[in-house]
Amino acid sequence: MLSIKKLRDDLDNVKKGLALRNLDLSFEPWIEADLRQREIKQEVETLKHRRNQASQEIPQLKKAKKPVETLINEMKTVSKKISEYEHTLKKIESENEDFLLRIPNLPHASVPVGKSEADNQEIRQWGKPPAFSFEPKSHWDIGEALGILDFERGAKIAGARFVLYRGLGARLERALINYMLDVHTASGRYQEMLPPVIVNRDSMTGTGQLPKFEEDLFHLKDNDYLLIPTGEVPLTNIHADEILAESDLPLSYAAHTLCFRREAGSYGQDTRGLIRQHQFNKVELVKFCPPAQSYALLETLLGDAELILQKLGLPYRVVSLCTGDLGFTAAKTYDIEVWVPSQAKYREISSCSNFEDFQARRAKIRYRTEAGKIQHVHTINGSGLAVGRTVVAILENMQQADGSILIPEVLQPYMGGLEKIASI
């Protein structure tokens, strides 16, 4: 959520920022409603002031054995008016709130300006795409041939975009989760968490999935619970409605969670394979910090995610999303894209963003400065990494002519010392 002060005092710059996102919102109705809201509020407050005064006078008059009938009758009218005004006020306030909750964050000055994905800016590449002496196979062909991925049975059990990992496939997924968490939590860089993967509406609103993106979420209707699309939701909301101490910042959390996405609107995209599943594993990194540190810490967090790929020996590049491709809540985002040989393309495996105070304002995550001032923290998060897609990258980049897969050295201890996965 943007600061209402900014909207009132600096609307031109807000509009400019939104224009960079290809967004042209009409603010006129809101401006009017906002004025009206403040007017009514003042009116209500004046009436309430009178009522409060009377509430003190009445007992005094009673004590002095003076008549109170007139005053009470007068207050009856006042109270009636108050509740009428409040009814209107509530309606306007919730409409205004809803409008604000649907405005995206503004891009940071360092974000490249552009219309679409095509304008994203490559920051760096790491590693070289492997050269194969044969036509590299897709990970689903490899996985099925090795008997470690079973898409047919995944579909039978649940439906399209679900997979059954078997044997060493399941082991590999688990190995990656453990490896990633071990690296991130080494020497206390991130505190490990294991949060709920089902959350309430407040949490989803706090991190920005609601109210706008409800159709992307799985919904448990009986009790209005929602399945998280990313670990960012429970991790960020850990500190919702809290005032943190500056001396405790920055806070860094890492967690493995399942993630669930409806993938409404992505029909026809990545219909085969692990890339786009309704349910997947992810290790998420989240930081809370004072505003002055957030851009430096975004780089740190990005580096932490990159480290995993480096240690696994998987070629990747880092891309800075342009203003037109930025997610709803982000002020700045780096995507890490890993090389996928069968597609001869880099594909997203991590997204690292600085939300500035956008989520903190929604979720009411604040901190007290050393000077005693209370202000919103900045939140930063990123995948470290999407586990299923890491499996994709390993299967495809490490594939051998004989159909086997070499297991990255750092992962071997997590695979019981196994050096490769081969069909028996």
Add this chain to the structure above:
RNA sequence: GGAGAGGUGGCUGAGCGGUCGAAAGCGGCGGUCUUGAAAACCGUUGAACUGAAAGGUUCCCAGGGUUCGAAUCCCUGCCUCUCCGCCA
């Protein structure tokens, strides 16, 4: 799932329907004292909105209701605890 108890400030914990944002204690902060610290004593100590300020409004889990007036009464929901049942 059944029966009961309860949700008050950083914590513990008072609070008759009417000067209650809320006693008291602890903790925190500032000071006196001290070479320093502890102890003792004194003072101070929630948040949001609004206003240049003075001030005003709101918040005692959440949402409704009763009332001139609600932390206090009623209803609903959520959460916590105890007992029973079931259960990984």
